């Protein structure tokens with residue numbers, strides 16, 4: 001059996017290992033929610049720690065929290081069940097008068113939210129902002145980023161690579177690939193690239209000439225001449241009925257969990273994955289000695305997979321407080337206690353901030369970017385939708401060499417595509433704000449048919465995941481209605497950050 005990844009268990013992983021999937025409540029409807037990404041971006045696992053501070057359970061060491069104290073009975077859920085019948089704008093349209101009551105109403109609504117209270121404590125540290133410069137900023141320290149760092153440094157560029165977690169990206173959790181990471185990192189360092197771990201790129205400013213980074217030493221701005229996005233991707237949550245149930249996790253989350261030994265063997269684990277993601281998920285499960293209850297997907301599946309159901313569409317998940325069964329096409333019902341979704345949303349935000357436009361591609365559709373950028377920009381690896389495979393590294397090398405020859409060349413635009421098939425109207429489109437497909441469809445029919453209007457009317461895309469869970473579904477909804485499937489402006493910061501983390505003085509250097 002493959003060796004476990006030794007980075008310690010999070011509170012969310014520890015909870016799952018004991019069979020507890022529900023960790024939090026949705027803000028508006030108080031619905032039980034579980035950790036989906038286990039990587040800090042979906043924001044569905046917000047909890048209050050024993051010391052009163054607010055934290056993401058997936059980003060908190062297990063020892064700092066209390067599994068038993070996560071997500072308890074919620075008396076307001078009964079009220080929220082009634083509120084589920086009303087659209088998200090119900091309150092705003094009915095509580096405008098009398099004018100004197102608006103503020104108290106607003107205050108009451110705020111108090112009825114399930115959002116944990118904001119922490120009042122601060123870190124107490126005020127770190128000065130630092131400044132630096134690089135010819136090329138590479139965002140993402142997985143295999144693609146490391147290969148690019150080496151190639152660009154060998155070509156004489158001053159390269160800064162930043163990785164939000166540890167070098168290796170998702171390859172850290174792939175039994176076959178993880179051994180290659182130290183070798184790739186050493187080669188990049190020997191070539192002269194600067195590699196920094198634990199540094200999150202929060203966004204681009206000043207016409208994409210500066211990037212804002214944050215890490216253990218505080219905030220930093222980097223003047224850049226060109227940008228390589230090798231930030232991988234997000235787990236894609238498609239719209240199907242019951243898609244917000246605890247016990248549904250993304251494929252990348254599964255790789256983290258299985259590598260950390262956080263999946264109890266007794267669980268029935270079902271996999272719904274596309275042809276690109278299925279092989280590595282099946283391989284990882286095999287390497288760690290885990291058996292799938294069943295495997296299904298929208299396309300072809302590896303022939304070796306037992307109990308596999310290719311070319312099937314996921315219709316609904318059901319269960320009381322967590323997933324217990326899924327319906328894959330009307331004729332097939334399969335039991336599971338954990339549903340793994342191996343579907344991908346390539347990272348797209350930095351490309352958007354660099355001036356590119358959003359397009360929809362694939363089925364289920366994912367946001368991709370196309371068109372000219374404000375600076376020389378290269379997307380690499382999974383950020384391009386490229387899947388693992390024997391040619392992964394050589395494809396990345398070829399892309400870097402081509403870019404060195406023509407840094408302003410546009411990568412070919414992905415095919416605009418949206419499936420004509422309508423998702424279940426009860427499916428959640430935006431989990432942060434509890435917005436369903438039917439809410440968006442109704443708002444579009446009422447004339448809120450531009451993405452900025454739709455966002456304001458429904459709240460979709462305004463929650464703490466900042467659209468990572470819902471942008472593709474939002475665009476698809478507009479496209480199905482024959483409207484322009486654009487995205488709202490994607491601004492920094494790419495993830496919520498505590499204000500005191502950015503409150504340092506500018507050193508004026």
Ligand code: FES
Pocket residue numbers: 012034035036037038039040041042043044045056057058059
């Ligand atoms: S599961 Fe914690 S942020 Fe996604």
